[in-house]
Amino acid sequence: MTLDRYRSVINPSYTVPIGYSQLADKAGINAHYLRRAVLPTLALRGLIAIAAKGFDGTIYQLRCDHRVIELIVSATTQIYDAELPSNRPPELAYQHDSAPSPSSLPDWVNREKWGTLAPDTIQRLIDRSGSEEQAREVLEIIVYNETHGPERSRVRNRLSVLSRYLSSPNAEIWPADDGYETISLRNARLERDRALKEKALAEEALKARQEERRLRFLSSLTDGQMAWIKHEAKNTVDHSPGSRQGFIKTSTRLAHYKAEEEKFIAEWLERTAYGESVPEHA
Structure with missing residues (x-):
């Protein structure tokens, strides 16, 4: 694999900085195809991760032996088209004979939006987010951000966003506006409502005790x-x-x-x- 040739001499687990165009040219593939298909797939499979980005290019972390990466890339080139027609949804380019069966995915995964995710990717997402409920929220927010928030910052490629989330420990997924109630916000709202209800009940009970005490005093x-x-x-x-x-x-x-x-x-x-x-x- 081309990335294998750019391993750092100082730290072989990482590459030297390299740009998309340079990498695509060396690999002999289309740059758009490389950025939208190959790299996200390798990242989702846990084979590579983005270590840093800069003006000089991107530094990748290589997480497995180069022979394994070559096998994955060989299989990947049989899955995707180098050029996607403008009227063809990007997610359709990920359907192929060996794609995971929708029945193998948990019920909380949206088949229409995320039907091509592999079971091991789903498990990585659960481990990364902390629970199935939070993993579902991550997927829902990514889809939500495709149509909400400022136009310039909307999600263009949901797989790339998910790949970065899984490969970057510090990456977080947040709604693009206030229209989406996250789990933490919902829990905070429910906790607040519960506290207000308990306070109202306590005040009502106190008022009743005070009135009972007053009536006993008057009767005495x-x-x-x-x-x-x-x-x-x-x-x-x-x-x-x-x-x-x-x-x-x-x-x-x-x-x-x-x-x-x-x-x-x-x-x-x-x-x-x-x-x-x-x-x-x-």
Whole structure:
């Protein structure tokens, strides 16, 4: 294989920097075919990985013996056409007699979009993402990004994106806009909703306990104690600055009495908890 000739002398597991055009010319194949078909296939199979990219070209990591790579490349050249017609979906170029049967794929894999993935690639995806649920999300987001987000950054080749994700430990797949709810966002939303519901229930229970305590307190008061509370409430309102200056009208005076009465009830509800007793009206 051509990449094998460009192994680094310092570190034979890696190549020296080499560009697509140079690599395609040395290999005697079409550059578009090389970039869209051969390299993604080798990466998906775990045979190569992109170590670094720069102005001088791409450095590839070669993960197996050159004889194995040659066998894969030989098989690959029988699978793909060097030139894809413009009206032909790229994914159709990956269908061939030895392609994995759709029945061999898990039920959560979209056959229409990802029917050509090999079982070992699916397993690598699960291992890389952490679970089947997250692996499914990765595939769904890649397809989602084909039609969402800024036009210039939309996914053009989903296999290339998946290949980079599998071969680069630091690569991540994110939705191109806010229209896709990821697993982490959904879990956060559900957790928030659950916390709000629990808070509302706790507040409702607290309110019910407080009301029950208030009713017990009122039922324990004698007529004389209740009369004392009403007398003190009325006296407080009548001698308030607002009352002396005429700001409290006769039509609203009863409402002020009741509001002040509730304040006295709340105060003595707490004071009785410390052993005090409501006075009796003389």
